[in-house]
Amino acid sequence: MDVLRPIGLGHAQADTVRVARPQADLLASFAGDPNFMLSLARGLTVLEAFSERKRPLTISQVAQRTQLSRASVRRCLYTLEQLGYVSQQDGQFALRPRVLHLGHAYFSSTSLVSLAQPILDNLSARIHETCTLAILDGTDILYLVRSEVQRVLNYSLGMGSRLPAYCTSNGRLLLAHQPATVLDGFFEHAELRPRTLQTKVSRQELEACFERAREVDYVIVDEELEPGLRAMAVPVRSASGIVLAGLSVSVRAARVSEADMITRLLAPMREAAAAIGRMVGS
Numbered sequence: 596m597d598v599l600r601p602i603g604l605g606h607a608q609a610d611t612v613r614v615a616r617p618q619a620d621l622l623a624s625f626a627g628d629p630n631f632m633l634s635l636a637r638g639l640t641v642l643e644a645f646s647e648r649k650r651p652l653t654i655s656q657v658a659q660r661t662q663l664s665r666a667s668v669r670r671c672l673y674t675l676e677q678l679g680y681v682s683q684q685d686g687q688f689a690l691r692p693r694v695l696h697l698g699h700a701y702f703s704s705t706s707l708v709s710l711a712q713p714i715l716d717n718l719s720a721r722i723h724e725t726c727t728l729a730i731l732d733g734t735d736i737l738y739l740v741r742s743e744v745q746r747v748l749n750y751s752l753g754m755g756s757r758l759p760a761y762c763t764s765n766g767r768l769l770l771a772h773q774p775a776t777v778l779d780g781f782f783e784h785a786e787l788r789p790r791t792l793q794t795k796v797s798r799q800e801l802e803a804c805f806e807r808a809r810e811v812d813y814v815i816v817d818e819e820l821e822p823g824l825r826a827m828a829v830p831v832r833s834a835s836g837i838v839l840a841g842l843s844v845s846v847r848a849a850r851v852s853e854a855d856m857i858t859r860l861l862a863p864m865r866e867a868a869a870a871i872g873r874m875v876g877s
Contacts, residue, residue: 620662637663641671642680642694651687651776682776692733692780707840708739710874715742715842718867722860724844724851728831728871731769734785736760739840761787761801762794764816764828765841770801771808772830772838778802794819813861815853823848827856831868831875839875842868 622640625631644660645652652660658668672688675681679693707728715726719742728740735757760766760781770781787796795801808814815827828843844860 622663637667638671638674641668641675642690645681645690645774651684651689653686653688657688689776689779690774692777692784694777696732707871707875711740711871712742714867714870714874715740718742718863719744722844722863724846724860726864726867727765727843727845728840729763729765729769729843730840731760731766731773732757734760734781736763736766736769736841758820759785759790761785761796762790762816762819763843764814764826764845765843767801767804767816768808768814768828768830768841768843769838771805771814778805790820791818791822793817813864815856817853818848825851825853825856827860827864829861829864829868832872833875834872839872842871 622633622636625633625636640661640663641657644657654665654668654672657663657672658665661668663671672681672683676683676688679691681688682691683689711728715728719726723744725743726741727738729736729738731737736759738756738758758766760770770778773781782798787801788794789796795804804814813827813829815825817825820826824845825848826843826845828841830838831840831842833839842864844856844864846856
């Protein structure tokens with residue numbers, strides 16, 4: 596049976612949001628059900644209409660994608676705009692960073708942590724390095740799981756810890772798979788300051804990093820968060836290709852070179868990320 600799908604906050608393969616049945620028909624199938632809140636369903640359907648092709652949409656375009664009436668779409672978009680989930684300029688609507696909170700709520704309410712912990716523990720034991728799993732939350736990354744074999748940072752990180760996204764491998768990886776409207780919000784609100792002599796802080800530099808991340812499907816950040824710290828991240832994807840989280844490994848730069856990370860660590864990291872993605876989707 597077709598159901599309303601959760602909003603994808605990562606990279607989607609399709610140009611538009613597609614479902615097996617027109618959403619208008621799906622919503623109509625619940626007519627007469629006193630427990631079904633049609634207005635909420637319409638609002639979620641409108642949110643789902645925004646694809647990841649980094650283009651804003653007009654009311655007409657959203658109505659065409661959802662098969663809802665223009666009047667319904669207009670009311671939904673007005674409500675979403677007032678709540679901070681979309682922005683509007685000259686009749687063009689786009690998602691706002693607040694949408695990320697919906698994805699964060701999903702992760703907080705699932706067993707992702709318990710599913711991923713043994714996989715990260717096995718990976719850490721296999722490669723003898725510290726591994727973490729994180730999601731994007733506003734301008735930060737939020738750590739969900741960590742398996743530490745030795746202290747590589749000058750401070751301790753655990754579940755719920757946060758670090759700025761712009762200078763971390765997980766952060767850059769996850770930002771690389773966000774739509775342009777979310778990135779606009781990120782650059783508007785993020786405090787981009789040099790944490791080391793190597794830290795990239797300009798939008799142009801960071802967007803070049805995002806493009807490279809999409810090309811090679813991993814990110815290496817070299818001594819930008821902390822001197823002497825090197826980290827690499829790979830995506831955790833759902834069965835449909837949506838980037839759900841980032842899996843990273845942190846090492847001391849003096850001990851492990853960038854080339855060694857790619858040749859020795861990249862393959863097992865990708866295997867672990869794929870295993871987590873399969874478990875989340877099962």
